[in-house]
Amino acid sequence: MGDLGQLAGPILLFAVFIIFFIVLPQRKKIKQEKEFDASLKVGAKVVTKSGLHGKVVTMNNDGTCIIESGAGKLKFERSAISIEMTKSLNKTVVAK
Known part of the structure; x- marks a missing residue:
């Protein structure tokens, strides 16, 4: 014991x-x-975990969204959008 x-x-x-x-x-x-x-809403400026910058064009019910970037429109999973990078992007946009 x-x-x-x-x-x-x-x-x-x-x-x-x-x-x-x-x-x-x-x-x-x-x-x-x-x-x-x-x-997350349509029109939000986001950054994906792979580093793609763009604007949300469409939010789908199946957990995906379409992001428009300089390369065109691309379909991503919502989970591929980075919280940290998107917050830092929005801070720099507001600061300018």
């Missing part, structure tokens, strides 16, 4: 570490992605 008591503290500390530094931030990121996806 003594050995188990000695291990209980470090195991509990490790579990708290996992929850606060891995699980909770991941849940927050997933929530932000869902909110971003829901707020």
